[in-house]
Amino acid sequence: QARNVSATLRGGGDRWSASGTFFYTDFADFIYQAATGEEEHGFDVRQFAQADATFAGFEVEGRLTVAEWGIGRLQLGAFFDMVSPELDVSGNDNLPLIPPDRVGVSVAFTSDRLRANVNYQRASDQDDVADFELPTDGYDDLRARIAWRFRPGDMTLDLYVAGRNLTDDEQRLHTSIVKDLAPQRGRTIEAGMRMRF
Numbered sequence: 001q002a003r004n005v006s007a008t009l010r011g012g013g014d015r016w017s018a019s020g021t022f023f024y025t026d027f028a029d030f031i032y033q034a035a036t037g038e039e040e041h042g043f044d045v046r047q048f049a050q051a052d053a054t055f056a057g058f059e060v061e062g063r064l065t066v067a068e069w070g071i072g073r074l075q076l077g078a079f080f081d082m083v084s085p086e087l088d089v090s091g092n093d094n095l096p097l098i099p100p101d102r103v104g105v106s107v108a109f110t111s112d113r114l115r116a117n118v119n120y121q122r123a124s125d126q127d128d129v130a131d132f133e134l135p136t137d138g139y140d141d142l143r144a145r146i147a148w149r150f151r152p153g154d155m156t157l158d159l160y161v162a163g164r165n166l167t168d169d170e171q172r173l174h175t176s177i178v179k180d181l182a183p184q185r186g187r188t189i190e191a192g193m194r195m196r197f
Contacts, residue, residue: 008020016065022058
């Protein structure tokens, strides 16, 4: 059983848009996986547990068109989100596998034949950990993508080049049970094409 309260505000104009959402959820007998501190075959042993819990958080995002021409437009974006859960137990009241606070910015150019964007996200350290759970360092995530569109005859052909984790930062997701064993991929560059008839 859960009781939830949320509120969202949205606004915008010809060149901008923004939104913000706040939420609060009260769970009765919330089910979660708790680490036991034991290992079997090299893996942590976890058990399902139940306890009352509350989740509170918010997210905000905005977008601004800074320039617009006949050939396209240039936009800036930004976001921030966070969640703060709490177990109704004595002692350590942190839940496991909770994502850290995140903040990000982006710049994008869009036209009929060209689309390009650069996105940067910062995930904070996660130090509010449950029993037998290790803290997770924050990381940077820089991504970029550029795509060209051609229309030969009745076809539409898209060519693109994209990169992830361009700073080659060590990224470990606190929401992953194997994050201490397996980080995310390092710098990745890919190119491709898509054709539609």
